[in-house]
Amino acid sequence: MTVEPATTSERLLSVPPSAAFWIAIALYGCATIAYLLSFVAGKARAGQAARLLLLAGVIAHSVDIGWRGVEHVHPAASVREALGFLAFVAAGGFLAATWRYKVDLAGVVAAPATLATLAVARLSPVGVQQEGLNSLGRIHIMLAVTGVAMFAIATVLSLLYKLEERSLKAKRFDALTFKHSRTPLESLDQLSHRLVLAGFPIFTVAVITGVIWVGQRGTGFGRPEYPFAIASWLAFATLLIMRLVYGWRGRRSANLTLVGFGASVAVLVIYLLRRSL
Secondary structure, eight states, X not given: OOOOOOOHHHHHHXXXXXXXXXXXXXHHHHHHHHHHHHHHHOOHHHHHHHHHHHHHHHHHHHHHHHHHHHTTOOTTSSHHHHHXXXXXXXXHHHHHHHTTSOOHHHHHHHHHHHHHHHHHHHHXXXXXXXXXXXXXXXXXXXXXXXXXXXXXXXXXXXXXXXXXXXXHHHTOOOTTSOGGGOOOXXXXXHHHHHHHHHHHHHHHHHHHHHHHHHHHHTOOSOSTHXXXXXXXXXXXXXXXXXXXXXXXXXXXXXXXXXXXXXXHHHHHHHHHHHHHO
């Protein structure tokens, strides 16, 4: 009797989370609590512990991704895997970009966002395999996820910039921006810019490979996520040009970062709904 090989979706359903996945979930949760303690109580040790816990979570997460790779589950194989990879890149990128700076308030956003994204990834339906998912398609998805993750970190820093700028202008230290949690505005602006500068070429290549991949598949360019992807690319391209030519800094740069990231999130949401329903 011949046994038919399992489809990709069936294989994904049959591969349960590894122990490293649950360890990563626990570490991300502990990092979230530590960041909150550092922010609310102003304890420097809590902030240091939060960064170490987040780093340990990223390491455990990488082990889970590697283990799933051994089981032939590619990070671009489904929406679930892509979202998990997005959480991994965002957490690792946040640590790399902010390790030298005291940005506990940003960690209060980044750590729970990573935890929530990973939880959504695990709870979301596997859906069906992406049609025509060849090597070019996998490269496109991986690059797009990496670019969006870097934009996400830049967006967190831009939000923090806007909060601190508003508080400084009001000459107050309210519940959201305690003095001990502050980071110089110039540092936040520079960090956000560097992340956009690093993520933009990656996202550009993702857009180009996506156009080629869609052309190979012959499905056309009428899907609703495509205009949002172009809008996101244009927003970040405009941001970099305006900063280089006209010296845009601060609030205007932060606002355009939010616009670009919002458009990229719309792409992910549309894709998630299509592949999961």
